[in-house]
Amino acid sequence: MKRVQFEHSAIPYMFIAPQIIIIVVFFLWPAAQAVYQSFLLEDAFGLSSQFVWFRNYSDTIFNDAWLQAAGFTIVFSTLVTALSLGLALLLAVKANEVIRGASTYKTLLMWAYAIAPPVAGLMGNLMFNPLIGDLYIFMNSIGFDFDHKLDPYDAGFVVVLISVWKQVSVNFIFFLSGLQGIPKGVQEAALMDCKSSTRRFWTITFPLLAPTTFFLMVINITYAFFETFGIIDTTTQGAPGGATTTLVYKVFQDGFRGADIGGSSAQSVVLMIMVLVLTVIQFRFIEKKVHY
Amino acid sequence: MAQVELKQVRKTYPNGAEAIFGVDMQIDDGELIVFVGPSGCGKSTLLRMVAGLESVTSGDILIGDRVINDVSPSERDVAMVFQNYALYPHMSVRGNMSYGLKNRKMDKAEIERRITDAAKMLKIDKFLDRQPNQLSGGQRQRVAMGRAIVRNPQVFLFDEPLSNLDAKLRVQMRIEIKKLQRRMNVTSIYVTHDQTEAMTLADRLAVINEGRVEQMGAPMELYSNPRTLFVASFIGSPAINLIPAKFDGTSLIAGDMALAGFSDLPTDKDLVLGVRPDVLTVSDEGQFSINVDLVEQHGGENLIYGSLPSMVSDAGDVQEICLKASQSLLPGLDEKMTLAFNPEDAFVFEKDTGARLK
Numbered sequence A: 001m002k003r004v005q006f007e008h009s010a011i012p013y014m015f016i017a018p019q020i021i022i023i024v025v026f027f028l029w030p031a032a033q034a035v036y037q038s039f040l041l042e043d044a045f046g047l048s049s050q051f052v053w054f055r056n057y058s059d060t061i062f063n064d065a066w067l068q069a070a071g072f073t074i075v076f077s078t079l080v081t082a083l084s085l086g087l088a089l090l091l092a093v094k095a096n097e098v099i100r101g102a103s104t105y106k107t108l109l110m111w112a113y114a115i116a117p118p119v120a121g122l123m124g125n126l127m128f129n130p131l132i133g134d135l136y137i138f139m140n141s142i143g144f145d146f147d148h149k150l151d152p153y154d155a156g157f158v159v160v161l162i163s164v165w166k167q168v169s170v171n172f173i174f175f176l177s178g179l180q181g182i183p184k185g186v187q188e189a190a191l192m193d194c195k196s197s198t199r200r201f202w203t204i205t206f207p208l209l210a211p212t213t214f215f216l217m218v219i220n221i222t223y224a225f226f227e228t229f230g231i232i233d234t235t236t237q238g239a240p241g242g243a244t245t246t247l248v249y250k251v252f253q254d255g256f257r258g259a260d261i262g263g264s265s266a267q268s269v270v271l272m273i274m275v276l277v278l279t280v281i282q283f284r285f286i287e288k289k290v291h292y
Numbered sequence B: 001m002a003q004v005e006l007k008q009v010r011k012t013y014p015n016g017a018e019a020i021f022g023v024d025m026q027i028d029d030g031e032l033i034v035f036v037g038p039s040g041c042g043k044s045t046l047l048r049m050v051a052g053l054e055s056v057t058s059g060d061i062l063i064g065d066r067v068i069n070d071v072s073p074s075e076r077d078v079a080m081v082f083q084n085y086a087l088y089p090h091m092s093v094r095g096n097m098s099y100g101l102k103n104r105k106m107d108k109a110e111i112e113r114r115i116t117d118a119a120k121m122l123k124i125d126k127f128l129d130r131q132p133n134q135l136s137g138g139q140r141q142r143v144a145m146g147r148a149i150v151r152n153p154q155v156f157l158f159d160e161p162l163s164n165l166d167a168k169l170r171v172q173m174r175i176e177i178k179k180l181q182r183r184m185n186v187t188s189i190y191v192t193h194d195q196t197e198a199m200t201l202a203d204r205l206a207v208i209n210e211g212r213v214e215q216m217g218a219p220m221e222l223y224s225n226p227r228t229l230f231v232a233s234f235i236g237s238p239a240i241n242l243i244p245a246k247f248d249g250t251s252l253i254a255g256d257m258a259l260a261g262f263s264d265l266p267t268d269k270d271l272v273l274g275v276r277p278d279v280l281t282v283s284d285e286g287q288f289s290i291n292v293d294l295v296e297q298h299g300g301e302n303l304i305y306g307s308l309p310s311m312v313s314d315a316g317d318v319q320e321i322c323l324k325a326s327q328s329l330l331p332g333l334d335e336k337m338t339l340a341f342n343p344e345d346a347f348v349f350e351k352d353t354g355a356r357l358k
Helices: A011-037 A055-060 A064-097 A102-114 A117-127 A134-141 A152-180 A184-193 A197-227 A229-234 A247-257 A261-289 B043-051 B093-102 B108-122 B137-150 B167-184 B195-201 B219-224 B229-234
Strands: A040-042 A049-051 B004-012 B018-027 B032-036 B058-063 B078-081 B155-159 B187-192 B204-209 B212-217 B241-247 B252-254 B257-259 B271-275 B288-297 B301-312 B318-326 B336-340 B347-350
Touching: A011 A261, A040 A055, A040 A261, A055 A261, A064 A102, A064 A152, A064 A197, A064 A247, A102 A152, A117 A134, A117 A152, A117 A229, A152 A197, A152 A229, A184 A197, A184 B078, A184 B093, A197 A229, A197 A247, A197 A261, A229 A247, A247 A261, B004 B043, B018 B043, B018 B212, B032 B043, B032 B195, B043 B078, B043 B155, B043 B187, B078 B137, B093 B108, B093 B137, B108 B137, B137 B167, B167 B195, B187 B195, B195 B219, B204 B219, B204 B229, B212 B219, B212 B229, B229 B241, B229 B271, B229 B347, B241 B301, B241 B318, B252 B271, B288 B318, B318 B336
Parallel strands: B032 B187, B032 B204, B078 B155, B155 B187
Antiparallel strands: A040 A049, B004 B018, B004 B058, B204 B212, B241 B252, B241 B271, B252 B257, B271 B347, B288 B301, B288 B336, B301 B318
C-alpha cells in the first residue's frame, strides 16, 4: 500500500519546539542535574565536591527520618486522595440534584479552586492559631486536647484538612461535569429499572464516572505528593519532630535548609522512581477496570 | 396486561409553562395507541408522565385499577424504549437486559430464561455478550426492546424509538414492533411525529396539538373523518390540499373558482377547503385547473404538484395543489391540467377555529 508522504520541512519541528524546549529546560535538565548531583558530595561551603557513587543514597535513604517521612507521605496521600475524592463526589452528586440556586451553589463550591496552596496554608494557619484561631478554639471547646504544635496526629489532621479543602473544589468541578456527561436517557432508564437510588448510583452512575475518577485519582496523588508542599511549609513546616514531613518537604529541608545538595538530590531521584512506579501501576491495573 | 386511563391529566412546569391541558383517555387492554403530533406538542411529556419520569400536576393516571401518580417509575410495571436507546454503556447486552430483573430480585434461572427467549425473538442471541458500543444502530434498538420485553410489563412505552434509524431499517423495525406487540398482546403507547409510522402502527391514534388531544380514533377514521383542520393537515401523506375559500350562499369561492355542491355553510366566515390528493381526478369537465410545477415519480404512483394561477396571496405565494395519479399519467412541466373532485369527499373547515363544518 502506498501512503501519502508529505515533503519534509522544518515547520512541524518549529511548531513543537516551544513544548520541547519547556520540557527539556524545566523537566529533563533539572532531572539530569538531580541524578548527577546525587552522586556528588559537597563540602560545607559548596566550594568543592567529590564523586561518591551511591553514598548519598545509603546515607539519606532508609534512615529513620526518611522512613518516617515516607510513612507519613503514604498515609497523607491516601487520606488526602480518598477524602477529597469522596467529598467532592458527594458534593457533586448533591449539586447535580439542586434545581433552585444551582449556579450559586456551584460557584461557591468552586471558589477554593482559585486559591494557591500556600495561601490556603496561611488561612489554615490563622484558623489553627492558638490565640485567635477559630478552629483551634472550637476543637478545644468540644473536648479535644488539641495542639498541633505538639501532637503529631493533630498536626497531621491540620495538614490533611487544609489539603483536602483545597483540592475538593477541583475534584468537584470534574465530577460535576462528569455527572452532567451521563446521558439523561440512561439515567431515566435506570430510574425505571431500579428503585433504590443508592443502588442506582453504585451500579450506573459510579461506573460511568470511572474515567473521571481515574483521571482525578492520578491528579490527586500527584497533588498530595508534590503540591501540598506549600500547605505544609506555611502551616507545620514538617513539625512536630518531622511528623508532618512529606518526602518532597524533606527534599526541600535537606537541600535548602540543610545545604546537603547531594543527599537531597538522591532523595528526589528516589521520589521520581516512586512516582514513576506508581503511575505505571495506576495505568496498568486500574485503567483496565475503566470503561471509556 | 392492563388498561390505562388518563383522567383530566395536566402538566404545568415550575416556571409556569403549561404542557398538557386536561387529557382524558381510555386505553384498552392489549391496544397499541400512538400519540402523534408536531414536535413540542406535549406527546412525549404525556408519555413520560405515564412512565413516571415527569410528575403529574393534576388529574389521575391509572394502570389497571391503580392510580400511579405517586408510584415510583420502577414500581409502575411499565417498560420504556427510549429514542436514543439509552443502553447502559458499561454493561453487556445481557447485563442491560438483566439489570432491571436483578434489581427486582428475580430468580437467576428465570432471568436467564427470559433473556434467552427475548433474544431469540429479537434475533440478538448472538450479541448477548457484546458491549453496546460494538453494536449497530438497529441492533441497539433491538437490545433496547429486549430490555423492555424481559420485564414482561403491563404496559410498553415507546418514545420515538425509530427516529434514529435509517429509512429502510425504520420500516423494517416498524413492522417488527407491530408483530411483536400483536404476539405479546401488551398494552402499548407509542409516541412519534411521523404520521406514516402512526397510521401503520396504531390500533387507535391520538393526534396531539399544543397539549390537547385534538382527536382520537382508528387511523382510517381520522383520515377520512377528521374533526379539525389540524388533524386533517397532520394525517395523510402527501398532505391534504388546503385552499382558503368563502361561501356565497350557493357555492364555495376560491380565487376565480366557484365550486358547486356545498350548502349550509356560513357566509360571513373565512373557510378552508380540504381536498385529499387522492380524491382529485383529471377530468375535462373539471372544476379548476392547475399549472404543473413538478412531478415526483414514486414508482407505483406519481405525485403531481401544481399551482392555482388564480390564487396568489398578497405576499406573492402561489396556492400549491398536489394530486396523486397513476404512474401512466406523466404531464410535462407548465402543462395545464383540469381537475375535479366529488364535493362529498372534500372537507370544509372554519379558518379561525379550525373546526370542521362539513
